[in-house]
Amino acid sequence: MTDRFILADDPIALPQGAWAKTERRTLRRGNLPVLSLTQGHHRPYLFPVYTPQGFAVTSECPADHPHHNSCWIASDHVDCWMPAADGRKEQYTYNFYVNETFQGRAPGRILQTQAMGEETAAGYRITQEMEWRGPVEWAAPEGRLAARERRRLDLKLEGGAYVIDVESALSAAAWDLSLGPTRHAYFNLRVAESIAVTSGGRVVNDRGASGGAAVSGAGAHWVHYCGPVGGGHWAGLALFPDPRDHRDPWWFVADWGVVTVGPFRLEKRDIRQGETMTLRYRVLLHDGDLPAAVIAERYAAYLAGLR
Incomplete structure (x- = not known):
């Protein structure tokens, strides 16, 4: 089996004259799937997401939170400052996180308009x-x-684990906008049910805290979720927000499987016309029951690569 990465459309058998409403494209390494680019009704996201041994470690649309889409970017509290008569500006408030009207904010959609892949x-x-x-x-x-957003995913196999470096560059369109303050932003993971603490997994951070309530809050450099995936195997994922963009990252982590981290929990972020906000993250997808010391080593290597 070759180790080359190949991105291709997923074939769908449809009757003549019918077409798929959305699309899914899968990145494979040889014959093994790595991840799929999925355009859902409300946003694009990565699902499925696999470890090198082929274990799926995220959940797509769980019944308790159907807007939790595996590995996704979103934000509630998005305000557009629209020009109005007499030089005034009016505040138009949207929600790009929940799929329905949420706290009075109507749901918007994030639509992929183009996707390109290259070795x-x-x-x-x-x-x-x-x-x-x-x-x-x-x-x-x-x-x-x-x-408008340009999202770049750099994926590699390193030290027996998949590494995905995500860069999201969000730009104002024809008017200024603001994001936050909200805990429903910006980078999100929903782990597979078997990995959740409620199913026998564990979640820890670099400070030695364990469990969703203890891990949630400000300041942690990384969070690691790990748990059983069947047949006696364990697997997991770790999330590293780039310290250049997140001086004091704020986390929301739950024992039932969600991980959210972003830089504007307490203060809004303004993006003026002509400006771009860039936020970066690393996701580590691994097999086995890795201890915190190994995740700490992988984080140190990540920091070294940023210099």
């Missing part, structure tokens, strides 16, 4: 172009364009 010296790079569009409303039948 790199280290592995494979995927570049996606996105539009953040508000809901259908009066005078905006396709939804107002709130923001």
